[in-house]
Amino acid sequence: MEEVLTDAATFRETSQALPDAPGARSRSAAGKAARPYRILHISDVHFGAHFDESVWEYVSALAERERPDLIACTGDLVDHGGLFMLAAARVELELLRKAVGERTLLRCVPGNHDCGPFGNINVWPFSSNFASVFGPDAMDVPSKMPSYLVYRSHGWARRWLERVAFTPYLYLKRAFVSIARRWNSRSLYSLPILRSDDPSSLVLVYLDSNYTQRLASGSVNPKEVTLLKSRMLNLRDKPGGQAFVPRVAMVHHHPLPIPEASIVEGLTSFEPFLVLRNAGFVLRELSRCDVDLILHGHKHYSAFGRLGYTVDHKSEGEIAVLAAGSCGVTLSETGRNSVNLIDVFETGRMSYTAVYFGGGGGVAVNELFRNKREVHGMAMHKARVHRRAAERQGQWVATVTHAVAVDAGGVAVVRHEISGHVFDRGLSTDVVPVVIDVTMGRVANTTLVLTEASKRAGHMWVDHPTSPQRTINCGISLGQRLATSPPVDYGYQFVCFNTYAITEWETIAACQRDELVGHLQGRSPGLEFTSFVVRVPMRTLVVRLQLPADSLTTEPYVHVSRWSWYPDIPLGEARQFFDARPGEWTHDTDLTAHEAGNLVHIGSNAWELRVEFPLVGHRYDIRWRVEAPTLTLSERREETSRRGRAEAYRKSLLGDAALQARLKNWARDLRDWLSPHFKAHLPKVDDLEIAAFVYDGETQSLRQVLSYPGHTPEAASIPLDVPLGEGVVGAAFKRSEFVMYIDPALTGSTEDAAYLYNRSGEAGEHPKWKFVAAFPVFALDDPFASLNGMSFEDWDPQSTVGVLTISSTESDSGLLNLTDDPTSEAPVLDDSAPPPSTATPQPADWSLSADQSLSIAAMDPGAPDPSQSAQSVAESRPTAQEVWGLAHLMLEYVVDNGPSEPEPTSDERHL
Numbered sequence: 001m002e003e004v005l006t007d008a009a010t011f012r013e014t015s016q017a018l019p020d021a022p023g024a025r026s027r028s029a030a031g032k033a034a035r036p037y038r039i040l041h042i043s044d045v046h047f048g049a050h051f052d053e054s055v056w057e058y059v060s061a062l063a064e065r066e067r068p069d070l071i072a073c074t075g076d077l078v079d080h081g082g083l084f085m086l087a088a089a090r091v092e093l094e095l096l097r098k099a100v101g102e103r104t105l106l107r108c109v110p111g112n113h114d115c116g117p118f119g120n121i122n123v124w125p126f127s128s129n130f131a132s133v134f135g136p137d138a139m140d141v142p143s144k145m146p147s148y149l150v151y152r153s154h155g156w157a158r159r160w161l162e163r164v165a166f167t168p169y170l171y172l173k174r175a176f177v178s179i180a181r182r183w184n185s186r187s188l189y190s191l192p193i194l195r196s197d198d199p200s201s202l203v204l205v206y207l208d209s210n211y212t213q214r215l216a217s218g219s220v221n222p223k224e225v226t227l228l229k230s231r232m233l234n235l236r237d238k239p240g241g242q243a244f245v246p247r248v249a250m251v252h253h254h255p256l257p258i259p260e261a262s263i264v265e266g267l268t269s270f271e272p273f274l275v276l277r278n279a280g281f282v283l284r285e286l287s288r289c290d291v292d293l294i295l296h297g298h299k300h301y302s303a304f305g306r307l308g309y310t311v312d313h314k315s316e317g318e319i320a321v322l323a324a325g326s327c328g329v330t331l332s333e334t335g336r337n338s339v340n341l342i343d344v345f346e347t348g349r350m351s352y353t354a355v356y357f358g359g360g361g362g363v364a365v366n367e368l369f370r371n372k373r374e375v376h377g378m379a380m381h382k383a384r385v386h387r388r389a390a391e392r393q394g395q396w397v398a399t400v401t402h403a404v405a406v407d408a409g410g411v412a413v414v415r416h417e418i419s420g421h422v423f424d425r426g427l428s429t430d431v432v433p434v435v436i437d438v439t440m441g442r443v444a445n446t447t448l449v450l451t452e453a454s455k456r457a458g459h460m461w462v463d464h465p466t467s468p469q470r471t472i473n474c475g476i477s478l479g480q481r482l483a484t485s486p487p488v489d490y491g492y493q494f495v496c497f498n499t500y501a502i503t504e505w506e507t508i509a510a511c512q513r514d515e516l517v518g519h520l521q522g523r524s525p526g527l528e529f530t531s532f533v534v535r536v537p538m539r540t541l542v543v544r545l546q547l548p549a550d551s552l553t554t555e556p557y558v559h560v561s562r563w564s565w566y567p568d569i570p571l572g573e574a575r576q577f578f579d580a581r582p583g584e585w586t587h588d589t590d591l592t593a594h595e596a597g598n599l600v601h602i603g604s605n606a607w608e609l610r611v612e613f614p615l616v617g618h619r620y621d622i623r624w625r626v627e628a629p630t631l632t633l634s635e636r637r638e639e640t641s642r643r644g645r646a647e648a649y650r651k652s653l654l655g656d657a658a659l660q661a662r663l664k665n666w667a668r669d670l671r672d673w674l675s676p677h678f679k680a681h682l683p684k685v686d687d688l689e690i691a692a693f694v695y696d697g698e699t700q701s702l703r704q705v706l707s708y709p710g711h712t713p714e715a716a717s718i719p720l721d722v723p724l725g726e727g728v729v730g731a732a733f734k735r736s737e738f739v740m741y742i743d744p745a746l747t748g749s750t751e752d753a754a755y756l757y758n759r760s761g762e763a764g765e766h767p768k769w770k771f772v773a774a775f776p777v778f779a780l781d782d783p784f785a786s787l788n789g790m791s792f793e794d795w796d797p798q799s800t801v802g803v804l805t806i807s808s809t810e811s812d813s814g815l816l817n818l819t820d821d822p823t824s825e826a827p828v829l830d831d832s833a834p835p836p837s838t839a840t841p842q843p844a845d846w847s848l849s850a851d852q853s854l855s856i857a858a859m860d861p862g863a864p865d866p867s868q869s870a871q872s873v874a875e876s877r878p879t880a881q882e883v884w885g886l887a888h889l890m891l892e893y894v895v896d897n898g899p900s901e902p903e904p905t906s907d908e909r910h911l
Helices: 053-066 083-100 126-134 148-153 156-183 222-235 279-288 378-393 452-456 504-517 589-598 633-655 657-681 713-717 727-735 783-787 850-859 870-875 880-896
Strands: 037-042 070-074 105-109 203-206 247-250 293-296 303-311 315-323 337-344 350-360 363-374 395-406 412-423 431-437 460-462 471-477 488-497 527-533 538-546 557-563 585-587 599-603 606-612 618-625 689-696 701-708 721-723 739-742 771-778 800-808
Touching (some): 037 053, 053 337, 053 350, 070 083, 070 247, 083 126, 083 156, 148 156, 203 222, 279 303, 293 337, 315 378, 378 395, 378 589, 431 488, 452 488, 538 618, 606 618, 633 657, 633 689, 633 701, 633 880, 657 689, 657 701, 657 880, 689 727, 701 727, 701 800, 727 739, 771 880, 800 880
Parallel strands (some): 037 070, 070 105, 203 247, 293 315, 395 538
Antiparallel strands (some): 037 337, 303 315, 337 350, 350 363, 412 488, 431 471, 460 471, 557 618, 599 606, 689 701, 689 800, 701 721, 739 771, 771 800
16 A cells, blocks of 8 residues: 555655764664664672783673774773772773773773772772762872773882872862852762663663672662662653663662572672662562663673563563673683673663673683674563553553555555553543545545544534645544543544555556655555554554555565664653654564564455554555456557557657647537537537546646646646546546546535545645546547547556546536436436446547547547437537547547647637
């Protein structure tokens, strides 16, 4: 299909890159991330007596090769938490950060060894040293301060001299900086759980697990953790994607036991001293804050686990816990040295790679193996993002059903039902928005109606469109303020015309047109699709598709795309996703693979896609390929010949001004021949207007080359240029069949006939025509031979020259007499009557009237046949098939015969 229907976004082809926040992943010119945001997780460096320089050099080389965006260290940077050793470690880590890249960030949390002597006693001033060196308001380290590796390379005497010289200076500087920070209402010694200068690609939570430290054990201050929920809630109203990005907590002590550990237990090496003492409390609060991943160290073992949980007895989920081994100490057990590489993708999903290495102590350090896996599965990732979206937008929907039924002419009936719309936060309105956007054709305003259940509930339209439009922005008033109240149900349906391309040629032409006008819409030649854009968090999305019989030769498939700025989801006034910024839809391969199996065949040419927890800011498509018909060699040659003749006719009619002038004479003759048949219904001779539209392959539109007599001012000044698939003209061309438009005011009907192309497309401009009869015109090699026994089904749009229209502004013009049966009566127009038939005319026997047709076209088209009396001419009624055939004979005569004649005067027109 070539549209995006209800709650769908206008496809856009360009994006504008926003300035990158510090540490944010780089974006290309199209607004796409060049690569995932990468975190290097290191732990337990232990600059000190147990430090192995060869192990650290390997980690440094690995970091420079992988080029992470963030280096996250989960504690035990040093053996003893003195201010001098922490400052030397800071210089060493800064050198590593700069070697990786200037935009790389460094974030650390303290371990037990960073907060006291030997890592066992948390006493002042050791307990405050880490924050003063690594905190967000840390003091600057003196420029002459040596890095740890430089300090380590000196002799013991020089090392002691450096300690004696720098330590008093550092403590004195810390005192002065602390006073200055307090003067500015800042603290040198604080370690906040969230930082304002963190990257926009994720939310980092910093936990100090050295509260009430006893030997190697630790716990997290409960007061700090209880503040985390309120601070997380504040993220939902911040601009950008902070509400959706992954949430990663950093802590030193591990919240879960490590099953792989085989260390012999000792005084400070058994589980009660290693696991967080209040691990249950911390895990519960982090789960309530929807934290995705916890990074930790401490035990010098790598481990990964997922903990399932239930929050408040209703929200189920899981939290992942990832440990890193030591990256600075030589360990006796092979494989205990390790670091983790965590990739954060645009979709918010994360994967990690544990890199294990061994050696050191005089032996070369080498990588042993890598272990890569997803942090969360796709189903759990979707559920987590759903909760965040519901929290941010203050609303969610239980089930949305989007059903699309397409007929053989490309007309679609769409039904949209919402069940269980819950508003968790009040909004200052009672209107829920409705966005309908199609990329081809129009939506008839008269067909946009509420479902019967919505009408019974008292719901009403707001800003209902007053003319056929391609884009509709309106709303449904629920009659009550959108606030915390029982869930509401509502629904609506509409009809859109010529929206679906049902042939391979149409889809290719539509793609060419998009490229010409610079309005790329995600189409591919030969592909059609129906789409749904998720604007509100919902638990279940159901998309149903019904196609006409024999409309495709391949099975439909699922295609999921995301908005190019995701997870930055802009919200409108009703707190729904609104793509206000220029952007584009980017294929999400992971989601597409995940949802592929959810598309099932439910009947004859009918399919259903059921998606649990669809992601806001994503578009879910059902696509299918339109195959070209299989032709024999002779049929292929005939088709090629037809297309060549059609192209020659188009070129002549579009580029030859003389032929366009001759067309006016041709139109005069045709109208004069028709007038006697409609005399009883013509208040004035100029009521019938004849127009011709020729398909222009360069602009992918139907250009108006004739408007006779052209009594409407706009017809003479600005000829219509009807886009492919628009209006009754586009319908006749697209379907290659006769189409009748009838003003809906005459019938009260909301069926397909109530559709006319509106030049401006703006509401309030009403069509002037009461009737429009549209005939496709083909480039026949021999009209007399070809028309005999031929029907519209023998032709396709690619072999069509254009469309002839006969229009009337009067309700009693008699155009309804152009029926298939010349003896039938014109239908009665009232509110209860069904719409007039627009069926394809059947073939006529042109062999009986060829001489008569030749006489009309070549000799005196304005004169009735002498063998007929005036009364018989007036009482006879031409069929649509006869007018269609006469149009072909005249067109062939105009193009192939003689120079143009002078245009008749106004007096001659009325003779």
